[in-house]
Amino acid sequence: MFKSALTLALLPLVALASPQYGGGYGAPAGGSTTSSSAAPAASAPADTAGHHNVQVGANGLTFEPANITASVGDLVTFLFSSSTPHSVTQSTFADPCTPLTGSNGTGFDSGVTTGTQFTINVTDASKPIWFFCKFPGHCGAGMVGSINAPSSGNTFDNFLSNAKQIGSSEPSISDSGAVTGGVGALATAGPTSASAPAPSSTGGSNSSGAGRIAVNGGVALVAAAVAFAFAA
Template structure:
């Protein structure tokens, strides 16, 4: 009996731990690296910005350089040297739906500065999305407020953005990160207390 409860508690703790995936934005080139992140539901993706002034905005496969209605947008994150102290984090709420994104600065998107989270390996791939971005007629900036649909961070968790990014993207990630941390702590304490019985 003890083993099955301990195994269940361990499974609960393991399922509550989410991964964070780093995407480097414009480190000496007009790219997102990696340009396709494979993330599980509950994972977060953190965009780290390099010179000079980039952004990340959610789009759709059909319109790669135009903002998706109710999608996320970091706003412009400038840096003169090295990585900016400010980052932008989104949470993956549906791992089976690809999330498409691009940089709204100047002609960056049509230069291929686009990427995806959970793009499929055939059909509408990340490479196909980037090629479509290079063929786009125009680049549009979101009308939403900078920081919408994710969380802007400046060294520490400093400002949570509100809003959601429709069916395929992210919500303000601060609450989910805190909830996951609480579940992990509670699950570990429960398992520890049980094993001491």
């Protein structure tokens, strides 16, 4: 009877130690215990002085934010989603879906990539810097962005409209990897591996070390108690 009673007493501990019931992972939002809860939308890290962060493709065919204001010497880091391939390719206001080349210089280009980050250094804040994603179909769907776009005339909204007017007629662009340099902003290197995102603190699964320790510790406690009971 002692063993039976102890086994019943241990059932709540087993439940608490199971990931299905939390076990240090946190219950999904809304109280659901299933794994089908939607993950929160990704967002770029907060900007710091002289450093702007732009999320690329994490929430659809978007750069977030799509237009930023930066000073000479500021860094702009593009953080790429690990799912759909994207690029950050410099273009012009008049031709938003074609890479910038010609007598005025060659634009920067991250190349088509996933799960990486790409940084440019703003060298001229007096003129707007235009860019787009050259993955087929993305620019014509509106995946464009700008730095220091004016508030009237050649605005970001008009640039976006230009891209959408091209639509499915956007040119097919081959990808041969990253292109350093740039006009108004300088890339000195191609994309680099991005750090793994921090686990979400709200809802869904959490793979943090604290969560694993909590679950493993609970299981170890149950195992030790069971061993003691049967040894008695």
